[in-house]
Amino acid sequence: MDSYLVQIGLPVIALVVSLVAFLWEFVVIRRKRLGYRVQMDTPVTGEIESVFPGVLEQLQPGGNAADKNLQDLSIVLIRVENDGVTSIDSDDYAMPDDTGLHLHFPNRRVAGMAVTELSDTVLGDYLEPGRGIAARADETHDIGIIDLPKVPMNRRDHYKILAILARGATAGDYPEPTLHGKLKGGRVRTTQSRTGLTRNMLAFIGFLVIVIVVQFGIALFGSNPPVQGCVPGQLTLVGSSAFEPVIRDAATEYRKTCPAANFAYAFEGSERGLATVDKQGHGNPDLLAITDGPKSVGYPDLRQRPLAMAVFSVIVHSDPVVRDLSTRQIQDLFEGRITNWKTLGGPDLPVRLVNRAFGSGTRETFQQRLLGGRSVTLPEDTCRALQVTNPPGVHACEVPLTGDMLEAVAAIPGAVGYSSYQEAAGYRGVTAVTIDGHAPTRDEVLAHDYAFWGVEYAYSNGELPPDSLAAAFLRFLTDGAGKDVIRTHGGTPCGELADPAECSPVRPS
Known part of the structure; x- marks a missing residue:
C-alpha cells in the first residue's frame, strides 16, 4: 500500500470512525436510555447483621407480609438512572397502565422494600405509595416483582430501591435481578459504574492507538510521500560557470523533497552550453543550458526562459589601493588608455587585464x-606568463571559467577582471570595487544605480514536456523554493521585479 495513501487515509478513517462512534453512542444508543445496576445483593441472617440496621421496620410490606416464616433473607440495592443524553417523560414509558418498570427477582419473593436515595427530591413525589409502586409475586414462575411508576427523569437523575427478599419455592442459586420495561425511542439496559472505562470506550481508544502507531511507523521507516512538483529522473545542466553555484544549491534543495531526481553538471561557459543543447537537446528534455544573458545568433530552435537578475562586479587584485572606479575609468582600463594604477591613485603597477x-x-x-x-x-x-614575466605596459590574458578568473586576479599583482559578485565576495586576494560610487548589491541594481548586472536564462531545445524533470525544476526556480536560493546568492527572481520586461531576452544596444 502506498504510504502516502495510508498517511492520508488513516486519519480520514479515524475521523469517520470517531464521528460514527459519537453519533452511535450519544445520538442512537444513548439518546434515550434507562439504566439500572445492582449495587448490593447480600444475604442476612437477622436484623443485627443487616447492612442497614433499623431499615427493616421502615420497609413497605409486599407479597405475603403476614408470613412470619421468612427464610434465607437477602438485601438487594438497585440503582435506576437516566443513562441517556435526553430527558425521559412519563409519556416515554410504553407500558399500558400506570406502571413504568418491573423489577424481577427470580427464585425470591419481596418481603419489603423502600426508596433509599433520590438525586432530586421531586422524584419522591412519583415514588410514594399509591402512585404505582408496589410489590407482588408471580407464583407460577417463582418471581418476586416490584412495580415502579412512570417517573419523569432528567439526564443523570437516579433513585435507588432497597428490597428485603426471602427464598421462594425454587431451590438453588439466585439469578441476578433484572429490570423490565420499554421506552418509546429508547431502551432499558444494565449499566456499570462510571469509575472505569466501558468496553466500547476501550475498543475505541485501542483503535486510535493503532492509527497513531501505524502513522508513526510510516513516518519513521516508510518512504517519503511524493510532493507536489516532484518529478523523478535525470537532468543535465550545462552553461554559465557564474551561475553554477546557484543551480547546484537549488538542485540540492529540490532533491530534499524529491530524492528520486538526479542532476549532472557541465558548466563550461554560456556559449558552449548553448552549443551542447543545440546539438544534443533535440528530443531530449533532460538537457538544459544556463546562460549569463540572452543567446547569441545561430540558435533558432532554443527556447529561452528568464530566471533571475544577477549582480556582477569588477574585481581587482587586493594590493592596488583602488576601491572605486567610474564607468569611464573601467572603459579606459580595458581599452588600454590607462596602463598604470598610479594614474588612478594606486601603486606604481602596470595594469593586467583578465578577460x-x-x-x-x-x-x-x-x-x-x-x-x-x-x-x-x-x-x-x-x-601564467603575465604572472611570471611581468612585462612592462598594459597586457591582457583570457580565462575560460569564473573560477579561473578569480584565481588569476588573485595571483597577478595589478590585475583587474570581472565575475559574479557573490563568487568574488568570498574569494581571498580579490576585491570587488564600487562603480560610480555604488556597491554591487541587489538593492542598488533594483534602484537602477548600479550598472553591472545581467539576466540569467535557461534554454532547452524546443518546448519541454510539462511532466519532465526539466520543466519541474524550472518551475521550482521561478515559482517554488528555488527563488529563496536565488535570493541567497544575491540575485532577484524575474517574477519579483517591478518591471518584468527587464528580464526580456533582448540585447542592449
Whole structure:
C-alpha cells in the first residue's frame, strides 16, 4: 500500500470512525436510555447483621407480609438512572397502565422494600405509595416483582430501591435481578459504574492507538510521500560557470523533497552550453543550458526562459589601493588608455587585464553594460606568463571559467577582471570595487544605480514536456523554493521585479 495513501487515509478513517462512534453512542444508543445496576445483593441472617440496621421496620410490606416464616433473607440495592443524553417523560414509558418498570427477582419473593436515595427530591413525589409502586409475586414462575411508576427523569437523575427478599419455592442459586420495561425511542439496559472505562470506550481508544502507531511507523521507516512538483529522473545542466553555484544549491534543495531526481553538471561557459543543447537537446528534455544573458545568433530552435537578475562586479587584485572606479575609468582600463594604477591613485603597477574567453556570458554582459557593446582587443598572453614575466605596459590574458578568473586576479599583482559578485565576495586576494560610487548589491541594481548586472536564462531545445524533470525544476526556480536560493546568492527572481520586461531576452544596444 502506498504510504502516502495510508498517511492520508488513516486519519480520514479515524475521523469517520470517531464521528460514527459519537453519533452511535450519544445520538442512537444513548439518546434515550434507562439504566439500572445492582449495587448490593447480600444475604442476612437477622436484623443485627443487616447492612442497614433499623431499615427493616421502615420497609413497605409486599407479597405475603403476614408470613412470619421468612427464610434465607437477602438485601438487594438497585440503582435506576437516566443513562441517556435526553430527558425521559412519563409519556416515554410504553407500558399500558400506570406502571413504568418491573423489577424481577427470580427464585425470591419481596418481603419489603423502600426508596433509599433520590438525586432530586421531586422524584419522591412519583415514588410514594399509591402512585404505582408496589410489590407482588408471580407464583407460577417463582418471581418476586416490584412495580415502579412512570417517573419523569432528567439526564443523570437516579433513585435507588432497597428490597428485603426471602427464598421462594425454587431451590438453588439466585439469578441476578433484572429490570423490565420499554421506552418509546429508547431502551432499558444494565449499566456499570462510571469509575472505569466501558468496553466500547476501550475498543475505541485501542483503535486510535493503532492509527497513531501505524502513522508513526510510516513516518519513521516508510518512504517519503511524493510532493507536489516532484518529478523523478535525470537532468543535465550545462552553461554559465557564474551561475553554477546557484543551480547546484537549488538542485540540492529540490532533491530534499524529491530524492528520486538526479542532476549532472557541465558548466563550461554560456556559449558552449548553448552549443551542447543545440546539438544534443533535440528530443531530449533532460538537457538544459544556463546562460549569463540572452543567446547569441545561430540558435533558432532554443527556447529561452528568464530566471533571475544577477549582480556582477569588477574585481581587482587586493594590493592596488583602488576601491572605486567610474564607468569611464573601467572603459579606459580595458581599452588600454590607462596602463598604470598610479594614474588612478594606486601603486606604481602596470595594469593586467583578465578577460573571460569569447562565448562567455559574463564577458558579453560586461561588454554590453560597461563598455557600450565594444569588444576588448589588446595584446594577449597567458595569465601564467603575465604572472611570471611581468612585462612592462598594459597586457591582457583570457580565462575560460569564473573560477579561473578569480584565481588569476588573485595571483597577478595589478590585475583587474570581472565575475559574479557573490563568487568574488568570498574569494581571498580579490576585491570587488564600487562603480560610480555604488556597491554591487541587489538593492542598488533594483534602484537602477548600479550598472553591472545581467539576466540569467535557461534554454532547452524546443518546448519541454510539462511532466519532465526539466520543466519541474524550472518551475521550482521561478515559482517554488528555488527563488529563496536565488535570493541567497544575491540575485532577484524575474517574477519579483517591478518591471518584468527587464528580464526580456533582448540585447542592449
